[in-house]
Amino acid sequence: MAVACLGQAALAQSIEEKAQVCAGCHGEAGKPTDKAYPTIWGQNQGYLYLQLRDFKLGNRKNEIMNGIAKDLPREDMMALAEYFSQKKWVNLDQPRASEADVKRSETAITSGQCxxxxxxxGIGAGTTPRITGQSHDYLLKTMEDFRSKARANNPWMSDILGTLQPEDLQALANFYAGR
Ligand code: HEC
Ligand code: HEC
Structure with missing residues (x-):
């Protein structure tokens, strides 16, 4: 076997090992261990990489993830993003939104151009995340964080959600989670 192949095999193994750390919260089989944690299995590759980079740089603040990303070299963030993006998205079986929430969401989606x-x-692509089927509690929290600028790594999202009411965010979280 060529040396290059051995090198690649060793790298692949170490990424699987590194991904084990993530499983403690993001789930052994793609279902997060806490309903407030986001799903990362099957999330879009470019988006996953950008978030890890932003956590590492501190542009996106979260004590847990800042600590985890701090020591990750770029190659590992790229490899982890690829690894998790290739997994199958797991259905969290969240309840469908009520008719009132669907109506309210449709108006918000039109005005916010989601x-x-x-x-x-709602599946996104590249650096734009999938939001359909994401954890309800996480969706609501992160939209509120954008709105308050506690999450400040994408000013556009803060501007867009800043034009909506808190009740709109609740409806949107119900709508996208249970879609
Ligand atoms: C101790 C629990 C924990 C561990 C371990 C953990 N995470 Fe996280 N992760 C979280 C939480 C909580 C959030 C949500 C942070 C927030 O609300 O901003 C998150 C967010 C993320 C996000 C952003 C998701 C999104 O939709 O924006 C990515 C990507 C991510 N984690 C990747 C990883 C990777 C890769 C690993 C392993 C190297 C890992 N995480 C390990 C708890 C954890
Ligand atoms: C101009 C394009 C654009 C529009 C319009 C837009 N988004 Fe986003 N959205 C993004 C991008 C890009 C990100 C990733 C930001 C980042 O890198 O942190 C994002 C992130 C998000 C997230 C965070 C997902 C996660 O896993 O953390 C949610 C939730 C979200 N958008 C909901 C919405 C909703 C609801 C609307 C409409 C009211 C909307 N977005 C409109 C581009 C857009």
Whole structure:
């Protein structure tokens, strides 16, 4: 076997090992261990990488993730993003939104143009995240964080959500989580 192949095999193994740390919260089989933790299995690759980079740089603040990303070299962040993006998205079986929440969401989606970036189906692509089927509690928290600028790594999202009411965010979290 060529030396290059051995090198690649060793790297692949170490990424799987590193991914074990993530499983403690993001789930052994793609279902997070706490309902407030985000799903990362099947999330878009470019988005996953950007978040790890932002956690590492401190542009996105979260005590747990800042600590974890701090020591990750770029190659590991790239490899972890690829690794998790290739996993299958897990259905969290969250309840569908009520008719009132769907109505309210449709109005918010039109005014916020969510579909223009996240896609009509909310699956996103590249550096734009999938939001359909994401954890309800996480969706609500992170939208509130954008709105208050506690999450300041994407000023556009803060501006867009800043034009909506808190009740809109609750409806949107119900809508996208249970879609
Ligand atoms: C101790 C629990 C814990 C561990 C271990 C952990 N995470 Fe996280 N992770 C979280 C929490 C909580 C959040 C949500 C942070 C927030 O609300 O901003 C998060 C957020 C993320 C996000 C952003 C998701 C999104 O939709 O924006 C990514 C990507 C991520 N983690 C990747 C990883 C990777 C890769 C590992 C392993 C190297 C890992 N995490 C290990 C708890 C953890
Ligand atoms: C101009 C394009 C654009 C529009 C319009 C837009 N988004 Fe986003 N959204 C993004 C991008 C890009 C990100 C990733 C930001 C980052 O890198 O942290 C994002 C992040 C998010 C996240 C965080 C997901 C996660 O896993 O943490 C949520 C939730 C979200 N958007 C919901 C919405 C909703 C709801 C609307 C409409 C009201 C909307 N977005 C409109 C581009 C957009």
């Amino acid at each position: 579909g223009a970036c996240h896609g009509a189906d």
